[in-house]
Amino acid sequence: MKWNVILYGLLFSGLGVFSYLLLANYSELSPQVADILYSKGAFIFFVTAFNVLGYSTLRLSSWLNNQYALNLRRRWKIILIYIAVTLLFFLLNYSLLIVGKLLVGSYNIFIFPNGGWRILILVWLVELVIVGLLLSNRSIQNTLKLQQETAELQKENNTARYAALQSQLNPHFLFNSLNTLIAEIEYNPGNAVRFTKHLSSVYRYVLQSQDKTLVPLNEELDFMTSYLFLHEVRLGNCISCEYSISDDYSDAMLPPLTLQLLVENVIKHNSITSAKPMRIHIGIESNYLTVSNPVQPKKSNDSLSGVGLKNLSNRCKLMLGEEIIVIKENNLFTVKVPLGYE
Template identity: 45%
Template sequence: MIRIQDSRLRWFGPICLFLFGNIFFRLSFWLTSPPRALAHSALVGLGAGMLFWQLNRWVARRIQHRFPGLERTQQRLLMVLLLAPLLVNLAIFSRYTLHILLGSRPTLWMGLVDYVTSFGIQLFYFVVYFSIYEGIYVLQQWRQTYLEKEVLIKQQWQTRFNSLKSQVNPHFLFNSLNSLSALIDESPVQASQFVDELSTMYRYLIQANDQELTQLSTELTFIESYAHLLQTRHGAGVRVSITVPDTYLSYSLPPLTLQLLVENAVKHNIVLADQPLVIDISTTDEGHLQVRNNLQRKTGQVASNGVGLTNIVAKYQMLTGTSIIVREEDNHFTVLLPLLSNPVTQSV
């Protein structure tokens, strides 16, 4: 559709501009001149009009290619201003040369008055050329930006929905309550501690869903509670080690990122006392948060809703424009998360 409209514009635009210019700028010439002079004027006007429409269209496209996007509109306009004298004079002298070749102009110089008049007319045409193509380009860029914004908003709501689904996990809650039921008879003290950790965890889950970023210190506190629940359920089968320098604790990341990674590690790997799953949370020299676990995959298919890493990738892309790094090597699964220096007001 855009190509068809552009093709029509390239054909009908010069004709409309020719008619407009002659009606409003040269009407007296058309009412008083002999047929031969009118024929020459029409031939030169339409021929040069077609030629310079194509030339200025090409120049406009090249400038847009060199300085793309809405944010570089000022640079494109500056380039147009710099090229205006050259292109306008080229149009003037090209038309005058055609008139000389047709024999409708007897001298090699048009005179100052004719030059100024021609300059004003060709400058007007030049403004029309670039106004049309720059206007079309800006409108297309605005539409693209608007559509991208709409897509990001939809992704944001979808990500929040997926995050909520991963938080309110009936299966996890069912297992936690079973563990609690067993602890009540075996160890009332441990059961009480279990309830406190479970309460802390679900309080964080509910409140974190309304935040875009959370401090690493808060996320690590939550993971400690989460790890306590896992260790209560799996005993020595799960080991969670956290080694993060204090200098990184004020950094931020999307909430529940670590919970999703730890949950995925437990879901997809064997968890036994004589074959423990070891999850290490640390930082790298490059300033990434590293979540690493040994690989001991379960045999058979593991039920998964596909939220995990997809959710984390979507959050980082949506909120920060950065990407996470996922590696699988040396019998270990590693995820590197960029840490952000944005200050976060904590409400949890």
């Protein structure tokens, strides 16, 4: 970034010097006006003005790309703004000559000999070509960056989908669920019907979310109701979840199966029994979804921040611009997931 600022400064300064010398020497102005233009103050002012206008154009270009590049209905605004920028470059050149004539008290300050107009238009066209090439180069760099981020995001999503299918649809999960279902059918037929419905909901959501990059928070919470019910029945009601989420955040967006991954981590890394029940808290804090649980480590416990959390952090960074925050303190493990909005 620092070198880019220096290079752009040299480019705009060089363009300002080029334009200044051509206008001052070849505009066929009177000797008095030429003497004014040859002053150090005029030179410094013109080069400084070119840098200010040049950097403003770059900033404006970046802002336009962020605001309107994906909005087809408003792309006409981009054209109008760039036309205004080209006119500003012309007016900057034109004003140099006008100010020179004003300072010497010339009459007809807006009129120049034929040679003056030709050089004025020539300098302006050269400036537009150079600035246009610069903006095109920046646009190509931004496109390549977006393509790279898209490729990385696709890679992360593929990994996430594979992990979700592996954890949700693998034979071990299905085997445990069917065993639990058989037991419920025998001892609690009414609950077996509920269990089957929730199991169906879990499978349906996992399959439907595979091709999505972001989903609404309310969909994740609905899925979590079914997912936790399966574990509550399997673990003997030793796990529960407390929600503290305002309806204002129901449309907030996050990567699909985020809550599944975080709750699966809780179950995988903690000892959960009737003597040590697990209570998970899900809430909102400073536009972050927080998932907290007391730490009850198993005897043979792996790291709490494994591949799943790293993958989730990478996906959040690519899609939402922020990574997740993992905090472990006072025997409380908390994961904060950034939320986005459409």
